[in-house]
Amino acid sequence: xxxxxxxxxxxxxxxxxxxxxxxxxxxxxxxxxxxxxxxxxxxxxxxxxxxxxxxxxxxxxxxxxxxxxxxxxxxxxxxxxxxxxxxxxxxxxxxxxxxxxxxxxxxxxxxxxxxxxxxxxxxxxxxxxxxxxxxxxxxxxxxxxxxxxxxxxxxxxxxxxxxxxxxxxxxxxxxxxxxxxxxxxxxxxxxxxxxxxxxxxxxxxxxxxxxxxxxxxxxx
Amino acid sequence: xxxxxxxxxxxxxxxxxxxxxxxxxxxxxxxxxxxxxxxxxxxxxxxxxxxxxxxxxxxxxxxxxxxxxxxxxxxxxxxxxxxxxxxxxxxxxxxxxxxxxxxxxxxxxxxxxxxxxxxxxxxxxxxxxxxxxxxxxxxxxxxxxxxxxxxxxxxxxxxxxxxxxxxxxxxxxxxxxxxxxxxxxxxxxxxxxxxxxxxxxxxxxxxxxxxxxxxxxxxxxxxxxxxxxxxxxxxxxxxxxxxxxxxxxxxxx
Amino acid sequence: xxxxxxxxxxxxxxxxxxxxxxxxxxxxxxxxxxxxxxxxxxxxxxxxxxxxxxxxxxxxxxxxxxxxxxxxxxxxxxxxxxxxxxxxxxxxxxxxxxxxxxxxxxxxxxxxxxxxxxxxxxxxxxxxxxxxxxxxxxxxxxxxxxxxxxxxxxxxxxxxxxxxxxxxxxxxxxxxxxxxxxxxxxxxxxxxxxxxxxxxxxxxxxxxxxxxxxxxxxxxxxxxxxxxxxxxxxxxxxxxxxxxxxxxxxxxxxxxxxxxxxxxxxxxxxxxxxxxxxxxxxxxxxxxxxxxxxxxxxxxxxxxxxxxxxxxxxxxxxxxxxxxxxxxxxxxxxxxxxxxxxxxxxxxxxxxxxxxxxxxxxxxxxxxxxxxxxxxxxxxxxxxxxxxxxxxxxxxxxxxxxxxxxxxxxxxxxxxxxxxxxxxxxxxxxxxxxxxxxxxxxxxxxxxxxxxxxxxxxxxxxxxxxxxxxxxxxxxxxxxxxxxxxxxxxxxxxxxx
Numbered sequence: 001x002x003x004x005x006x007x008x009x010x011x012x013x014x015x016x017x018x019x020x021x022x023x024x025x026x027x028x029x030x031x032x033x034x035x036x037x038x039x040x041x042x043x044x045x046x047x048x049x050x051x052x053x054x055x056x057x058x059x060x061x062x063x064x065x066x067x068x069x070x071x072x073x074x075x076x077x078x079x080x081x082x083x084x085x086x087x088x089x090x091x092x093x094x095x096x097x098x099x100x101x102x103x104x105x106x107x108x109x110x111x112x113x114x115x116x117x118x119x120x121x122x123x124x125x126x127x128x129x130x131x132x133x134x135x136x137x138x139x140x141x142x143x144x145x146x147x148x149x150x151x152x153x154x155x156x157x158x159x160x161x162x163x164x165x166x167x168x169x170x171x172x173x174x175x176x177x178x179x180x181x182x183x184x185x186x187x188x189x190x191x192x193x194x195x196x197x198x199x200x201x202x203x204x205x206x207x208x209x210x211x212x213x214x215x216x217x218x219x220x
Numbered sequence: 221x222x223x224x225x226x227x228x229x230x231x232x233x234x235x236x237x238x239x240x241x242x243x244x245x246x247x248x249x250x251x252x253x254x255x256x257x258x259x260x261x262x263x264x265x266x267x268x269x270x271x272x273x274x275x276x277x278x279x280x281x282x283x284x285x286x287x288x289x290x291x292x293x294x295x296x297x298x299x300x301x302x303x304x305x306x307x308x309x310x311x312x313x314x315x316x317x318x319x320x321x322x323x324x325x326x327x328x329x330x331x332x333x334x335x336x337x338x339x340x341x342x343x344x345x346x347x348x349x350x351x352x353x354x355x356x357x358x359x360x361x362x363x364x365x366x367x368x369x370x371x372x373x374x375x376x377x378x379x380x381x382x383x384x385x386x387x388x389x390x391x392x393x394x395x396x397x398x399x400x401x402x403x404x405x406x407x408x409x410x411x412x413x414x415x416x417x418x419x420x421x422x423x424x425x426x427x428x429x430x431x432x433x434x435x436x437x438x439x440x441x442x443x444x445x446x447x448x449x450x451x452x453x454x455x456x457x458x459x460x461x462x463x464x465x466x467x468x469x470x471x472x473x
Numbered sequence: 474x475x476x477x478x479x480x481x482x483x484x485x486x487x488x489x490x491x492x493x494x495x496x497x498x499x500x501x502x503x504x505x506x507x508x509x510x511x512x513x514x515x516x517x518x519x520x521x522x523x524x525x526x527x528x529x530x531x532x533x534x535x536x537x538x539x540x541x542x543x544x545x546x547x548x549x550x551x552x553x554x555x556x557x558x559x560x561x562x563x564x565x566x567x568x569x570x571x572x573x574x575x576x577x578x579x580x581x582x583x584x585x586x587x588x589x590x591x592x593x594x595x596x597x598x599x600x601x602x603x604x605x606x607x608x609x610x611x612x613x614x615x616x617x618x619x620x621x622x623x624x625x626x627x628x629x630x631x632x633x634x635x636x637x638x639x640x641x642x643x644x645x646x647x648x649x650x651x652x653x654x655x656x657x658x659x660x661x662x663x664x665x666x667x668x669x670x671x672x673x674x675x676x677x678x679x680x681x682x683x684x685x686x687x688x689x690x691x692x693x694x695x696x697x698x699x700x701x702x703x704x705x706x707x708x709x710x711x712x713x714x715x716x717x718x719x720x721x722x723x724x725x726x727x728x729x730x731x732x733x734x735x736x737x738x739x740x741x742x743x744x745x746x747x748x749x750x751x752x753x754x755x756x757x758x759x760x761x762x763x764x765x766x767x768x769x770x771x772x773x774x775x776x777x778x779x780x781x782x783x784x785x786x787x788x789x790x791x792x793x794x795x796x797x798x799x800x801x802x803x804x805x806x807x808x809x810x811x812x813x814x815x816x817x818x819x820x821x822x823x824x825x826x827x828x829x830x831x832x833x834x835x836x837x838x839x840x841x842x843x844x845x846x847x848x849x850x851x852x853x854x855x856x857x858x859x860x861x862x863x864x865x866x867x868x869x870x871x872x873x874x875x876x877x878x879x880x881x882x883x884x885x886x887x888x889x890x891x892x893x894x895x896x897x898x899x900x901x902x903x904x905x906x907x908x909x910x911x912x913x914x915x916x917x918x919x920x921x922x923x924x925x926x927x928x929x930x931x932x933x934x935x936x937x938x939x940x941x942x943x944x945x946x947x948x949x950x951x952x953x954x955x956x957x958x959x960x961x962x963x964x965x966x967x968x969x970x
Contacts, residue, residue, distance in 0.1 A: 005567040008724065008776045012548045015784035019545045025729065028542035034531035034736070052749060105764070109680050109714060129742075129750035142765035143713040143755075147706065165750075169735035176731045177696045179561045182761050185738075185754035190706040192668055193746045194620035194636055195643050197511035200664040203619060204672055204679070205706020205753060229897065232947040233907055234940050239947035255951045261897040266890060268846065270868030274894040281898060309862075364848035393805045397845025404843065405932030406496045410809045411845070412936070440937030443922055 038127070038163020045127045047219050049161045052130025056188025057201045058209040062219055068155065071212050072096050072119065075153055079208070085111075085118040085149055087141030094119065094155070104141050112144060117151030118206075123175070123183075125161040125211075126168045131187045132156060132211060133168060135175040143182055152206040154186075158215035221341075222252045224289035226330070228296045229261040235432045238295050241459035242333060245346060246293070248459075249337075258285040263310075264302040269399045272313065279310050283322045291340070292330040295455050297362030297431045300332040305365050332362065333455055334371040334430050344374045349462040351381030354452075355424035357415075357438065359431045360393050372430050372454050379457060385422045389414070396437035412441050419449060426452045490839035494814040495806075504640050504811050511639050512808045518747035519799060519853070526743070535736045537857040540793035543727050544783060550694040550727050551774060557697025561759025563770040570777050571601035574721055577773055578603060578686060579610045581719055587612070587684045590719075591675075593701060593708045594618035595688025596634055596796060597721050599818045601777060603686065614686070615678050617707035619671050626653040632812030632820065635745050635798040640811050643667065668705075675707065685711035685767070689722035690795070691737060692772070695730045698758045699772065702741060704751050712755050718767040724779050725792040737795060740855035744797035778831035787866040791826045793856040800850035800860060806843060815840065822850035826863040834870045841867035885928070904948065911942045 002010070038045060050060050063071045073096040076084060081099055088104040095101055102115050112118075121139030122132045132154055134140045139155075146152050162168050175181040190205030201207070213219075223246055227239040239255075246253050263278030282303070286292050294300050304327045311320035337343050356376060362368040376384050395401065395411025415438060419427050427442070429435045432453055439451030498504060523529055543550055555565045568574035582590055590607065592598065592614050604614040604625075616625045623638040624631055627649045631637030638646065647662040650670050660670055687708070691700040699720055701708050712718060728734060742751040760770055782792055801807050801821030812820035817828040817837075825844055829837040841864045844850075850860040875881030896902045917923045922938035925931065933939065945953075 003567070004569045004573050007569045008567050008774065008780065009548050009551070011569075011776060011780035012551070012724070012783060015780050016545065016547070017784075018786055023545065025542050025546045025549065028538065028545055030535055030538040030542060031531070032535050034528040034535055034739075056748070056752070113676070113680065126750070131750045136761075136765070142761070143709065144765070147709045147713060165739050166735035169732060169738070173731055176693070176698050176756060176758060179757075179759040180762050182758070182766060183756040184709065185750065187748070187750035187752050189752065190704070191752045192619050192664075192705050193515075194618070194623070194638060194705075195646060195664040195667060196507065197515045197636055197639060198664065199746070199748075200668055202665065203668045203705035203707065204617070204675065204710055227947050229903070233910075233942050236943045236945060236947035236950055240950060255948070257948060257951075258900050260900055260903045263897070266894055268865060268868070269890065270841075270865075270870075270872035271890045271894065272865075272869040272872075274890060277898045278894065306865075360845070360847035360849070364852055391849070393845050393847035393849070395805070395845055397847070400842065400845045402929055402932045404492045404495065404806075404845075405935060406492065406499050407806055407810055407843075408845070408932075409936050410499050411805050436940060437937060440922075440933075440939060443938040444924070444936055 034166075035164055036166045038167070040163065042158070043217055043219065045163050046158055046161055046213070046215060046217060049125055049127035049130065050213060050219060052127065053132075053188070053211050054130075056130055056191070058130075058188045058211055060211050060213060062213045062215060064216060065214055068212065068214055069093050069096075072153065072155075075210055075212070076117070079117065079151055081116040081151065083115045085115045085145050087120055087139055087145065089139055090119065091121065091139050104145060107145065109144065109148060112148035115149045117153060118145050118149040119153045120146055120155070122154050122156050122160065124168055124171060125156050126163075126165055127161055128164050129187060131168070131185050133172065134184045134186065135172060136181040136183075137175070143184060146184070147205055150206055151208045151210070153210045153212070155212045155214060158213065158217060222254065222290040224286060224292045225253060225255045226259060226262075226286065226292050226294040226299070227255065228294060228299045230436070231295055231432055234436070235453065238432055238453040238455050241453065241455040242293070242295055245455060245459040249341070249343065249346060256285050256289075262299045262302045264299060264306070265398060267302070267306055267310065272310065276310060276314055279307055279323075280319060283319065283326060286326060286330070287322065289329060291336070292326075293333055293336045294330070295333050295430070295453060296433065297332045297359055297366050297368060298433055300330055301361045301365035303327055303330045332366055332368065332430065334375055335366065335368055338371040338374055345378035346375065346458050348379045348458045348460050349381050350379050350457045350460045352426055353383040353385060353422075353424045354426045354428050354457065355385045355387045355419060355422040356454075357387055357394065357419075357427055357429040357434060358390055359429055359434045362430050363391075368430065375454070375458060376428070382457070385424055388418045388421060394434050394438050396434045398433070401437055408437075412437060416441050416445070416447070420447060424449060426450050426457075428452050428454055428457055430454045488816055491814055491816075491843040492839060494816060495810040495843070498810045498814045501811075503642065503645070505809065507640055507642050508808055508811050511636070512802050515747055515802045519744065519802065522743045522747050522749055526739070532736055532739055533855055533857050536740050536795075536855055537793060539728060539733050539736060540856055543729060544725065544789060544792055547724065547727070547783065550729055551724060553694040554692055554697065554727060555774070557694065558759065558772050561697045563697065563759045563772050566771060566773045568773050568775045568777070574601050574773050574775050574777070575603055575606035577771075578719055578721070579607055579612065581717065581771055582607070582612050582684050583610070585683055585717055587682075589613045589615065589678070589682045590684045590686050591615050591617050591678050591682045591711050591715065592621075593685070593687040593703065593711045594621045594637075595686070595721065596818055597688045597723050597775060598686060599631065601721070601775070603721070615675070615682065617675050617678070617711060618703075619668060619705060619707075622671055622675070623649055626650070630813065631818065633798060633801060634796055634819065634821070634823075640813070679707075679710040679714050683715050684717045684719065685715040687711060687718065687720045689720050689726050689772075690741070691734060692722050692727050693731050693734065694727055696758055698731060698756050700734065701755045702751050703753050703755075704746065706753055709753055709755055712757065713766045716767055717769045717771075719771045719773065721773045721775055723775050723777075741795055741797050744799040744853065744855040782827070782830045785830060788826065788830050788863050790858050791823065791830060791863060793858050794823050794827070795856060797855055799853040799855065803849045803853045804844075805847060805849070806845060815843065822860045823858070826860055826867060829867050834867055835874050838871040838874070841871055907942060907946055911944075914941050917941070
């Protein structure tokens with residue numbers, strides 16, 4: 001008896017009798033006339049990013065580089081965070097004093113579940129969609145740490161913000177090929193539209209997402 | 221211009237005033253109008269009901285009748301979209317290469333009335349007078365297959381005396397859909413109820429459209445409810461002048 | 474491959490023709506209200522987020538073309554995907570049908586001694602009846618998407634491909650939760666509270682159940698990356714916490730390259746939940762380092778009728794579908810009947826073309842007619858599936874299939890259509906028919922209209938009057954006019970062909 005693999009491939013080849021045997025995939029033309037790059041003003045792009053992140057009910061704070069540490073302290077205090085999960089390679093100076101750090105590696109799911117939040121960096125941000133992207137790179141840790149805690153505090157630098165989705169996809173090409181670098185796009189906190197097709201924030205994933213944008217520019 | 225009318229079978233049989241209005245309108249605009257007597261039906265009912273083999277002779281017949289026309293103008297967006305969108309497919313499906321060529325040569329000359337006036341002739345003011353409150357139903361085939369755009373509205377806005385009111389939820393199908401109205405009568409009725417509610421909300425005297433097929437459905441429902449709102453084809457409004465008063469009066473009261 | 478002992482498949486011949494099932498739904502006031510409200514909301518939101526994209530039409534065209542390229546070379550790309558996934562540590566299985574796929578999943582679960590799985594919402598696993606098949610083997614599947622959970626707890630069937638409980642109001646959902654979940658006596662009907670109840674119910678499962686099952690939104694042939702698009706975070710939970718992950722992927726859910734995702738990641742969220750981007754999109758390429766995600770990843774490539782769809786050149790485009798549900802939300806028929814009337818995991822316009830192709834037109838002949846052909850579905854489809862065109866093609870198949878039987882040949886509809894076609898083919902017969910009809914309708918016309926027609930046409934006159942054949946047809950008027958003008962020596966002749 002032939003294997004299911006042979007059966008399926010055999011059926012597909014029989015189904016494609018109309019495709020000339022000489023045709024190559026590249027012979028099927030793809031018109032990629034859509035926008036690939038936002039070459040507009042950096043200031044505008046950053047404002048759009050902030051606006052769109054807020055639009056999906058994430059909190060956004062904009063700070064100058066020298067004010068980052070204080071901003072982290074303030075955010076943790078505002079939520080009364082006592083136990084904060086952090087990746088093993090948390091950048092120097094980010095750890096808020098007076099808060100118990102639950103530091104990777106090796107945390108159990110239970111430890112994550114009993115924490116008050118998590119602090120990470122990210123790979124990049126997409127202005128057009130208000131998205132932050134994690135790719136297991138520096139300061140981000142593994143996937144579970146940004147998922148199980150109910151509060152995610154994420155820091156992004158101005159130069160990490162791209163304009164359009166295609167720009168992000170290009171930048172992530174290397175990570176995508178690597179088993180060790182799973183990628184997660186995050187646009188606002190966990191949400192559902194399952195009840196009467198109206199969006200409601202907060203189900204399983206972190207119910208609160210807060211983004212700190214670090215920039216020298218004056219943006220609102 | 222020498223205009224060949226494609227009146228369509230149901231306008232010929234059920235709504236002759238629409239055709240008469242087209243004749244009056246086009247002659248008033250200085251065109252020579254003719255009606256090839258050989259014409260019958262475009263074959264849409266058969267094709268859309270799944271009787272595609274049966275529609276093939278009707279497609280060939282249409283091409284035979286109109287082959288030599290300078291332009292063909294029709295008061296039905298639906299039948300024109302049949303010619304433009306579906307005829308090439310019919311020819312391809314049945315592997316009829318000569319039919320395919322003939323359709324390709326003919327279909328650019330086949331026009332829906334309002335698009336013919338606005339896009340081909342470049343006319344918006346046709347000198348009409350129609351002192352009534354009118355709402356306009358854009359049919360799905362005129363909007364999504366022919367991409368009729370604002371052509372009817374452009375013409376209507378130039379009609380003197382008219383009180384044109386926008387139809388709410390104008391994008392939505394009225395529920396006609398040809399044999400859909402019979403095969404899925406219950407769903408069709410549910411869609412019609414909502415459309416009628418929108419029409420009545422406008423307080424219009426007339427519900428106009430560029431196609432009598434949907435109007436037959438909406439108008440039939442309005443009439444059954446004795447709603448007092450008259451369906452009227454766009455051509456009949458455009459043909460009206462202050463001399464002959466509303467041509468629609470005698471239409472279907 | 475017998476189906477003995479396997480429960481009936483959710484995608485199978487609809488039990489009732491669409492028009493009859495629709496009649497039942499149309500009378501359900503709560504359903505009508507819920508559907509009207511939900512579709513109105515989502516249409517307005519979709520319009521807004523699509524309208525802000527200057528390159529939307531370019532994206533649609535690129536999406537269509539990428540899918541076309543993929544399907545025309547599907548065998549090559551599947552083999553490439555198999556190689557890529559294997560290279561990065563995943564295990565690839567092939568399933569010719571639902572039974573194959575269900576057996577593979579059950580085998581993996583059992584090999585880990587597990588009795589429970591957590592699931593990410595997946596149409597493909599609904600299609601193959603995975604939950605029922607697993608239950609047969611003593612394995613309990615927990616749906617973790619909020620809407621799927623509601624449906625599972627209510628013991629119902631989905632009515633929407635994205636929002637399976639779209640037909641339920643918040644009050645109805647509260648009742649289901651109070652009936653089936655613990656500690657819900659004081660549960661209110663605010664969506665936030667309902668979502669919190671689901672969170673509390675499922676959190677334990679995420680942390681303890683060892684096997685997760687998912688569908689696949691996109692599989693990338695060149696990198697072996699798999700992508701899941703979701704909103705609630707239940708997907709991320711299933712993808713990262715359990716030790717074993719099994720993903721069931723329809724063979725058409727493939728894109729050639731990583732870069733192709735730049736198109737679909739824009740098209741899908743705006744078309745489905747009307748968001749610029751859905752809250753969470755996960756991508757993984759094989760097995761991540763220990764502690765980050767599952768230690769074992771299985772990808773099941775499922776045919777289950779898709780190769781039949783592929784073989785139909787006109788119907789093939791149905792496989793472009795990325796399951797966004799924009800066509801459902803815009804459809805005036807779906808809006809009124811809801812999803813259950815389609816009697817399939819795939820309802821709405823896309824279901825009306827996909828289900829008959831998957832199960833055969835002879836088993837779902839009413840579905841291609843479940844449309845007024847208004848074309849709104851084609852207009853919103855992010856990958857440009859010409860649904861009306863495929864509906865018409867399938868109607869042709871239905872008719873040809875009926876005409877192949879004696880009963881079909883002798884049916885009233887067939888005889889009427891043949892007769893009318895003959896009449897229309899000849900102007901002489903057509904004119905005679907007009908005259909005969911005018912004579913025949915005499916007794917029916919009252920006050921200028923006909924209020925009741927016989928037989929199938931009675932559906933028309935249930936609520937609509939009919940305009941009768943005119944006392945003078947247009948062509949009769951034209952002939953008369955020509956006669957008059959000829960006697961007046963108007964030089965018309967040279968204009969005639």
